[in-house]
Amino acid sequence: NAGVTQTPKFQVLKTGQSMTLQCAQDMNHEYMSWYRQDPGMGLRLIHYSVGAGITDQGEVPNGYNVSRSTTEDFPLRLLSAAPSQTSVYFCASSSRTVGTNEKLFFGSGTQLSVL
Amino acid sequence: DQQVKQNSPSLSVQEGRISILNCDYTNSMFDYFLWYKKYPAEGPTFLISISSIKDKNEDGRFTVFLNKSAKHLSLHIVPSQPGDSAVYFCADNTDKLIFGTGTRLQVFP
Numbered sequence: 001n002a003g004v005t006q007t008p009k010f011q012v013l014k015t016g017q018s019m020t021l022q023c024a025q026d027m028n029h030e031y032m033s034w035y036r037q038d039p040g041m042g043l044r045l046i047h048y049s050v051g052a053g054i055t056d057q058g059e060v061p062n063g064y065n066v067s068r069s070t071t072e073d074f075p076l077r078l079l080s081a082a083p084s085q086t087s088v089y090f091c092a093s094s095s096r097t098v099g100t101n102e103k104l105f106f107g108s109g110t111q112l113s114v115l
Numbered sequence: 116d117q118q119v120k121q122n123s124p125s126l127s128v129q130e131g132r133i134s135i136l137n138c139d140y141t142n143s144m145f146d147y148f149l150w151y152k153k154y155p156a157e158g159p160t161f162l163i164s165i166s167s168i169k170d171k172n173e174d175g176r177f178t179v180f181l182n183k184s185a186k187h188l189s190l191h192i193v194p195s196q197p198g199d200s201a202v203y204f205c206a207d208n209t210d211k212l213i214f215g216t217g218t219r220l221q222v223f224p
Contacts, residue, residue, distance in 0.1 A: 042216035101147040106158030
């Protein structure tokens with residue numbers, strides 16, 4: 001059982017380039033989300049989805065797009081990369097969403113550098 | 116406004132002693148708080164949770180205490196072990212799963 005798989009693990013972009021961070025889970029989880037981790041800032045929620053076809057903004061959504069066409073996949077798109085988007089990105093999923101003690105399962109992260 | 120604050124960025128504890136990690140929240144109504152542990156180059160993993168109807172939840176060496184009047188919760192690790200060295204995040208799952216800034220725990224021999 002692979003759990004939550006993120007690709008790539010490392011990526012270097014130039015300012016203005018676009019790219020997609022991939023996230024897939026094989027646990028049939030309805031809820032998926034993206035976080036970024038920055039020094040001193042903890043984990044900040046970018047976007048989340050409570051099921052296929054449904055997405056919503058988190059704490060820091062600007063500069064990122066998401067879509068959820070299938071239960072398994074939740075890609076994160078950077079439209080025009082900026083140095084401020086240099087960060088470690090984590091995808092996570094769970095079987096239920098808010099107001100519960102249902103734990104999130106995290107991927108191993110994507111380290112992104114924007115030059 | 117849903118906010119979670121961990122005011123201590125780091126903590127150093129000797130092996131065998133107690134580690135106490137603290138977390139403050141702003142939400143007046145919440146359902147669950149969760150604690151996650153993160154090692155370098157890995158994703159966070161779930162550690163323990165507590166619901167709003169409890170004051171305490173225990174799982175082995177890990178205990179979380181909730182003080183609703185002070186909007187404060189704490190994670191106790193007894194006894195601390197070198198393998199506990201990691202970054203610990205508390206998270207509020209009332210509306211969205213919002214994390215604090217984390218506390219880096221170092222357990223030394």
